[in-house]
Amino acid sequence: MTTQERLKTQPLSAVAHVKVHGRTTGALAPLTLFWTGSAVEFNVQGSELWIEVEADYEVYEPWISILINSVPVSRQMLTAGRYWICVFRGMNENAIKNVRVVKEVQAMSEDPACLLQIHAVKGDGEFLPVADKPYKMEFIGDSITSGEGTVGAKAEEDWIPAWFSATYNYTAMTAEALNADYRVISQSGWGVLTSWDNNPHCNIPRYYEQVCGMLTGERNEALGVHTANAFEDWQPDVVVVNLGTNDGGAFQSPAWRDEATGETHKQRLHEDGTYNEEDLAAFEEAVERFLGTLRKNNKKAHIVWAYGMLGIPMMPSIHRAVSSYMRKTGDRRVSVFQLPNTTAETVGSRTHPGVLAHERAAQALTGYLHEILPR
Template sequence: MVAKEGARVIELENIEHQKVHGRTTGERSPLTLFWTGSGVEWNVRGSELWIEAEAAYDQYEPWISILVNGEWVSRQMVTAGRHWICVFRGMNAEVAKNVRIVKDVQAMSGDSACRLQLHAVKTDGDFLPVEDKPYRIEFIGDSITSGEGVIGAKAEEDWIPMWFSAVQNYAALTAGALDADYRILSQSGWGVLTSWDNNPNANLPRYYEQICGLLTGEKNRELGALEPNDFAAWQPDAVVINLGTNDGGAFHSPAWTDEATGETHKQRLNEDGSFNREDLKAFEAAVERFLVKLRACNPKAQLVWVYGMLGLPMMPAIYRAVDAYRANSGDRKVSVFQLPNTTEETVGSRSHPGALAHERAARDLTGYLKELLPPVTVKG
């Protein structure tokens, strides 16, 4: 590391003014970034800023993006070990810069060694207060919400962290358009009842009440990933749920077998290719149960179930489940919104929605959420 003379090292726990994004523990020495889109934000008045990051992994390395004054200026892999990374240098020392360090890659349930932590900064400047945004939005989803496929050529098919983006995905873009702070809980291949390959353990509702309970391994347990989430500390104005795509895919995938018990699980198709009604009802019941859990954890939030960027096969079942929840609970702050389908022009890598698809989805969703969110109170 070559930093400006006079720059000083400050541990994160000693920075008075900073905003931490994403679910995590109260530990700041170091700060562990679990979910996609998680990170840290500062207003820095100085000419230079470095961050000290630490990464570990067996298969899937973390990536980060750096935003300065709201603009995406850098993206890079964080290789294993502890490193100093330059955020900016040579800037006007008298002008405050808003800086965000964003974890681009989802929590990797398939790699128990994968982790990303921030230890300290090195700067010649000072940290100024970071104001909260007028809204808070939580996004829950699968690979689409993880931003898989946003980066990379259409020909790319390797399942690697390089093709994920937490900056260009619809969640970040929607939050930006609404001037909202946001959190993302997402996992590629997972659903509300089962994963794409019929694994009933790979569903987001099972782990929703933990900080990041889908992670495995003793190290993640030590870091607090399995601890209960403190919902009182961060209450959203809206929860956007984008699940169902993988549940639909499960109907067309082979049965999943539990290696420990030998039990199998399969979402079945009828002989004519339609969905088995009994299995479809199990999906609808899972949607309704998740809405009950979401309302218990987020008593005042708008609950918006969104779907459609990779087809609409589960949309009738989603509508039925949401209608059943509304009828049984009397809850009127819950709705369904259809996102625009991905086309040949908007597809990205790995046959997933590309940047153009996410931009279009964000525009549509932003317009819808504006109708639901309370008006911003002007400070005076």
């Protein structure tokens, strides 16, 4: 079509103004989006825009949402291959559109082949600067923060990328309400100390200082997932940690056994159903250590441990750990905030918080952070 002829293609790395969201290695040729909520954002003055994506996977395919002027307009699965996707067309060529292409799905630690890259753009317009927002926020969490369950019927049970969303998510909603740029570090099933099934390797702190260290495989290695994250380049005003739900679940789950080494791990319950104090203490130490790691890398951030969208059994431990950390270090810029619980009315698919639960969490968290953020 002649339409195509007037469009100009350029590699992403050559675009005058690109704003990348989410941790990366800095590479733009191509840009790899690892984490949920990671995105590429443009201000474009033109009638039409395409992006060239590359997707791959063995099991879990990537999904993206496209937001135009901050409103979600499309959301789609990216099947394997390298191809062009139209972001918009037929629009007034003089108006400046803000567009954001967002990775809807978490980093997939269990699928080394999972990949989402952006190679190039094609359009008839000019790329203009995208201003930074007044605040920066980092969210750290598990399936809740990955938006698992925000899409799909309540009856859905399959663990598939389709039911995840970065957009219908308390992270995006809170950042929008506070006018903040944001990043997300999250992994379904993981905790501070162990995963929901007692696997001690599946904890967020272990990989926090790498770009996306929980990803495996040669390709990810080559893409730099294990390189140290450049914290100095992006210092958040607030770090929200929404972890503990899977650490709590571990107490209710069977022991984990490493088939290779015979190693086992189990957070234990007493016979009366209460938590084993030693194992609780291990969790609390993990929380304390993680707070130290967070502070080391995020010097100016207020750290909020925000917990409660699927119950609050670990809340006393979280408070004890935070109190202990603050007493030992004198660090006063840490607090705990209870998020509203998910109800029969607000639940989504896979018995996870639904969009309504994320909206209520975002409202409560926004109100709380509003009083903490510098003005």
